[in-house]
Amino acid sequence: MNAFWREYAENKVALAAALIVLIIVSAALSAPWIAPQDPYDLAGLNLMDARRPPGFVGSNGYPHLLGTDAQGRDLFSAILYGLRISLQMGVAAGLVALSIGALLGILAAQAGGWIETAIMRVVDLQLSFPAILLALVLVAVLGQGKSQLVIALVAAQYAYFARTAYGAASAERRKDYVEAAAATPLGTLHIVFRHILPNVLPPLIVVATVQVANAISLEATLSFLGLGLPPTEPSLGMLIANGFQYMMSGRYWISVYPGLALIVLIVGINLVGDQLRDQTNPRLRR
Amino acid sequence: MTAPLLEVTDLRTHFLTRAGVAKAVDGVSFSLAPGEILGLVGESGSGKSVTGFSLIGLVDPPGRIVGGSICFAGRDLVGLPPEEMRALRGRRIAMVFQDPQATLNPVLTIGQQMALALQAHAWVSDRAAAERAAAMLTRVGIPEAASRLSNYPHEFSGGMRQRVAIAMALLNGPELIVADEPTTALDVSIQAQILAEMKALARESGTALIWISHDLATVSSLADRVLVMYAGRIVESGPVGEVLRAPRHPYTRGLLDSLPAMAEPGQRLRQIPGTAPSLLALPPGCPFAPRCPRADAACAAPPPPRVESDGRLFLCHHPLEAAA
Amino acid sequence: MTALVEARALTRRFDPRLTIGDRIAAAFGATVETRTVRAVSDVSFAIRKGETLGLVGESGCGKSTLGRMVAGILPPSGGAISVDGQPVMRGGHKTTTRIQTVFQDPFASLNPRRRIGDTISEGPIAHGLVTRAAAPAFVADWLTRVGLDPAVATRFPHQFSGGQRQRVAIARALAMQPEILVCDEPVASLDVSIQAQILNLFLDLRAALGLTCLFISHDLSVVRHVSDRVAIMYLGRIVEIGAAARIYAAPRHPYTQALLDSVPKLRLDAASVAFRPIAGELPSPLSPPEGCAFHPRCPRASDLCRRDRPVLTAQPDGTEVACHHA
Numbered sequence: 001m002n003a004f005w006r007e008y009a010e011n012k013v014a015l016a017a018a019l020i021v022l023i024i025v026s027a028a029l030s031a032p033w034i035a036p037q038d039p040y041d042l043a044g045l046n047l048m049d050a051r052r053p054p055g056f057v058g059s060n061g062y063p064h065l066l067g068t069d070a071q072g073r074d075l076f077s078a079i080l081y082g083l084r085i086s087l088q089m090g091v092a093a094g095l096v097a098l099s100i101g102a103l104l105g106i107l108a109a110q111a112g113g114w115i116e117t118a119i120m121r122v123v124d125l126q127l128s129f130p131a132i133l134l135a136l137v138l139v140a141v142l143g144q145g146k147s148q149l150v151i152a153l154v155a156a157q158y159a160y161f162a163r164t165a166y167g168a169a170s171a172e173r174r175k176d177y178v179e180a181a182a183a184t185p186l187g188t189l190h191i192v193f194r195h196i197l198p199n200v201l202p203p204l205i206v207v208a209t210v211q212v213a214n215a216i217s218l219e220a221t222l223s224f225l226g227l228g229l230p231p232t233e234p235s236l237g238m239l240i241a242n243g244f245q246y247m248m249s250g251r252y253w254i255s256v257y258p259g260l261a262l263i264v265l266i267v268g269i270n271l272v273g274d275q276l277r278d279q280t281n282p283r284l285r286r
Numbered sequence: 287m288t289a290p291l292l293e294v295t296d297l298r299t300h301f302l303t304r305a306g307v308a309k310a311v312d313g314v315s316f317s318l319a320p321g322e323i324l325g326l327v328g329e330s331g332s333g334k335s336v337t338g339f340s341l342i343g344l345v346d347p348p349g350r351i352v353g354g355s356i357c358f359a360g361r362d363l364v365g366l367p368p369e370e371m372r373a374l375r376g377r378r379i380a381m382v383f384q385d386p387q388a389t390l391n392p393v394l395t396i397g398q399q400m401a402l403a404l405q406a407h408a409w410v411s412d413r414a415a416a417e418r419a420a421a422m423l424t425r426v427g428i429p430e431a432a433s434r435l436s437n438y439p440h441e442f443s444g445g446m447r448q449r450v451a452i453a454m455a456l457l458n459g460p461e462l463i464v465a466d467e468p469t470t471a472l473d474v475s476i477q478a479q480i481l482a483e484m485k486a487l488a489r490e491s492g493t494a495l496i497w498i499s500h501d502l503a504t505v506s507s508l509a510d511r512v513l514v515m516y517a518g519r520i521v522e523s524g525p526v527g528e529v530l531r532a533p534r535h536p537y538t539r540g541l542l543d544s545l546p547a548m549a550e551p552g553q554r555l556r557q558i559p560g561t562a563p564s565l566l567a568l569p570p571g572c573p574f575a576p577r578c579p580r581a582d583a584a585c586a587a588p589p590p591p592r593v594e595s596d597g598r599l600f601l602c603h604h605p606l607e608a609a610a
Numbered sequence: 611m612t613a614l615v616e617a618r619a620l621t622r623r624f625d626p627r628l629t630i631g632d633r634i635a636a637a638f639g640a641t642v643e644t645r646t647v648r649a650v651s652d653v654s655f656a657i658r659k660g661e662t663l664g665l666v667g668e669s670g671c672g673k674s675t676l677g678r679m680v681a682g683i684l685p686p687s688g689g690a691i692s693v694d695g696q697p698v699m700r701g702g703h704k705t706t707t708r709i710q711t712v713f714q715d716p717f718a719s720l721n722p723r724r725r726i727g728d729t730i731s732e733g734p735i736a737h738g739l740v741t742r743a744a745a746p747a748f749v750a751d752w753l754t755r756v757g758l759d760p761a762v763a764t765r766f767p768h769q770f771s772g773g774q775r776q777r778v779a780i781a782r783a784l785a786m787q788p789e790i791l792v793c794d795e796p797v798a799s800l801d802v803s804i805q806a807q808i809l810n811l812f813l814d815l816r817a818a819l820g821l822t823c824l825f826i827s828h829d830l831s832v833v834r835h836v837s838d839r840v841a842i843m844y845l846g847r848i849v850e851i852g853a854a855a856r857i858y859a860a861p862r863h864p865y866t867q868a869l870l871d872s873v874p875k876l877r878l879d880a881a882s883v884a885f886r887p888i889a890g891e892l893p894s895p896l897s898p899p900e901g902c903a904f905h906p907r908c909p910r911a912s913d914l915c916r917r918d919r920p921v922l923t924a925q926p927d928g929t930e931v932a933c934h935h936a
Contacts, residue, residue, distance in 0.1 A: 176719035183683045183711045184733040185704040198723045329801035473668035478872035478887035506877040544806035546835035557806040
């Protein structure tokens, strides 16, 4: 394990990306303690402070580092809380999609026959269908709310996990150690959970990092379009949408800073995911 | 005695890895006369393949030739500029690998590849190239060679593919062929065919051959001389029959005794205990001492002496008796 | 002597799996391989208790497929394999623990993410041969018996050399307390000196435990060393089977003769060697020749061989040979 991290640290870009992701995640987690303002507490907002540029010292007596939005919300605080929600959605959707996808993928590989065909054709169909479109339709049908959004994100993403799990499981179950377990004999469930699953998990975790980033951007897109979360819980996408109308009037900060936070987070997670993928790819191993 | 074609002196190829310096080849010296077949025998990690790759200048990083010289037809190949090495390789020195896929391009026909190999080193017309390619394929035992020039590598069976790789190696009439376990992946019946053809080709064309193998039996029936490698060093060398009949180094003896053919069926084999030492931490004395039945205190400290007489050579403090 | 393991008319076909894409391509006239491969055809043999049967042949002859059927990994398409009259497989699943297997590649046959102690004990725990509480002592005992330090039980496979891994694989198989061991090329991937160590371990444990074995290898000298009887396979069928000493001394089937002739022997004299290779190439198992499968390469082939397939026939000396001209 140590050697794994030492090798990881040799890629300076990936190391910096991991640090940035770590800082963003811990800042988002500790938002209630480090944010100067609770953006959900409408009573604490003052319309006099609305649309002020970065650095403005408002009626509460502290400077708004990144300015304020149309309701007079401190943008720095709003971004921290927005990141929190975005990460929550991304990680929740990623984990559920991972579990469902892994289960379906391994089931398809193990069962074979018509079960395999049925599962994998549906997965292929979904992979050829734009994820955003599917999520849009689902959100429109299910309505707004955190759990509805997670369902939409999972439905749009489980196919990636299923495909990866299917590929990895098909490769693993042909290996001698699985045959050896079958020749002992050990039960099918025992073989699946004790032998195949632990060996399928590493590639899935790599996919999961990238898919968490995708879920976050998908959620931001939906929220930007006003279909994601209710306005009482503004995620990054909604912050960007809220500031969008002021872009042309010079009040760039309302959209640009949440947008930057989103980009940095997504690029950071993707860089971490790339390095993990390279490191777990036996063909690139020295 | 003719002048040697190849003279390797104190060759050292080391791998600078994360865990330290692996001395894969550590002070290997030997020479090879034109037309001679030399068997290079050892187990995995003995440095036999790295020696072969060093000769043709194909040691990949983190491996590096850190010392010694490889004198081929009067020129030292160590430190030769890459482009000169490339010009030499394929024309005067050729290599045959265990896996013929390593030399064959899957998207070109055999005829195209052979023409490219010919035209890389001299101006040859396409028609002449095809003729020479077909002639060479016939020589290595491929039936209907002319019509098979338009086939892709995957259209040949494993044994046939290895013959094609050998034909490619022979195409420019090299003076030296380095063959690394070329028949290990093949079935015995195919192996026998290729051994027979290689031997005949070396005898007819005067090409020198270095045959790298773990298999004492193939080497014994093919080679003139044998080098036995252990932990990056040559521990014994000499005419193949003499070395195998009366080995002087305990490792050679142990290797022979490990063969099932040397024991009565069903009886225990006289095994060598233990495993080969790590190339990262070789003992200061004889590397075989920890597994050697004859080892004593003397073997632990200074490296064993190099004893040379009558074309035989061995490095051992306590050599076995010479044959009567 | 009664037969402990009995194979009756074992056959294994492999049908090509056609994907939707293949079917569409075939409908448009593309050449899609639809022929069935018969990897093993109508093979019958018996192994007596305490005996080792060696199974030899070149790659693609079906010896591994046969071994996997005997080991209960692959269900036969036809025929049956039984131990003491009980079938090894039922409904595609292995039902007995009396047969265990040692695989060729000790790098692939051990789960890379399991500690070797767990690998050795999981079968015996699952089948109630040992309790979870007693497992550590049980594992230590088996590691000692295969010549490993009991302290290595908590290590992972990548921390071992090839020879050590094969010892672990042997311990895993024997910890199930089988009567029969199927060894599929157990020393093929090992160095000469390590191969000798593993063969010695095999001989020792076989004697100590009174094992009955099916020993599969392409290496004729290894098979000669460990086997009481030998079966030679060519294109999915046994062409000759009998006492090892007899077959090696006087092979009767032309293929056995050619195979033995083509093996490079260790030459201790300086005399030049004439290799005697088998003419021609192994035919594709997709379209095996009519009649005797060996006839295109056989020096003794006649019209009869081209027309009728010879069946295994007992000879006066007890060996069985499938050849019209034996």
